[in-house]
Amino acid sequence: MKQEFSCGTSPIVGLRFSIHPMADNFIDIIKGALREADTSNVWMHTDDVSTVMRGKEMHVFDTAKAIVLYAAKTDAHVAFNGTFSIGCPGDTQGDVYLEKDDVLLNAPQIQGIKQYVSSQFALYPMNNPDYMSVIYKEIDRAKEHGVYNESMHYASGLHGDIHDVFAFLEESFSHARSAEHSHLVMTVNMSINSPSHREEQ
Numbered sequence: 001m002k003q004e005f006s007c008g009t010s011p012i013v014g015l016r017f018s019i020h021p022m023a024d025n026f027i028d029i030i031k032g033a034l035r036e037a038d039t040s041n042v043w044m045h046t047d048d049v050s051t052v053m054r055g056k057e058m059h060v061f062d063t064a065k066a067i068v069l070y071a072a073k074t075d076a077h078v079a080f081n082g083t084f085s086i087g088c089p090g091d092t093q094g095d096v097y098l099e100k101d102d103v104l105l106n107a108p109q110i111q112g113i114k115q116y117v118s119s120q121f122a123l124y125p126m127n128n129p130d131y132m133s134v135i136y137k138e139i140d141r142a143k144e145h146g147v148y149n150e151s152m153h154y155a156s157g158l159h160g161d162i163h164d165v166f167a168f169l170e171e172s173f174s175h176a177r178s179a180e181h182s183h184l185v186m187t188v189n190m191s192i193n194s195p196s197h198r199e200e201q
Contacts, residue, residue, distance in 0.1 A: 013057040017082035018050040019071050033071035038105040039063055043094030054094030061170040066106035072115050072192040080190040087183030115162040116197055119190045120155040123176050126183035138172045
């Protein structure tokens with residue numbers, strides 16, 4: 001029997017993202033990363049602008065990290081722009097992926113790959129009048145994780161190994177919502193293999 005959700009109650013996580021390799025063979029890099037990552041645990045659709053991914057939170061983050069890493073291992077300067085969302089299904093496509101087990105399909109292949117990333121993230125706790133305290137709490141969490149970089153207008157800076165940054169992002173995405181305020185949006189921008197990173201690493 002198909003499970004129905006009202007807005008704000010679905011546990012399905014969505015991510016719409018784009019990867020921008022600064023290289024002449026950008027098409028090969030993008031398609032190669034999408035092909036190399038195991039996307040069996042998520043629903044995905046790619047159009048001429050971006051890719052949307054939907055499924056369990058753990059599988060969306062696992063798959064997204066793998067795609068970014070596989071694009072980055074080409075040594076091209078790569079930019080990743082993504083918007084994560086939970087709390088409103090929008091449609092029913094992808095809900096079947098909530099029945100997947102909790103085995104991470106990409107983690108064993110990518111856990112040994114080291115990659116520095118400079119990143120920015122912003123949280124939008126929807127319909128939460130106390131949203132600023134939620135955001136400040138997650139900034140403190142980033143500092144505790146050792147990935148906080150700097151404050152800035154409209155976002156907060158993160159940097160470090162990509163596994164540490166993604167671990168924080170997934171944890172923050174989970175902690176920044178509650179049963180009362182379950183609709184959350186998080187934007188993430190990453191820059192990898194930039195020439196300017198040589199001085200930061």
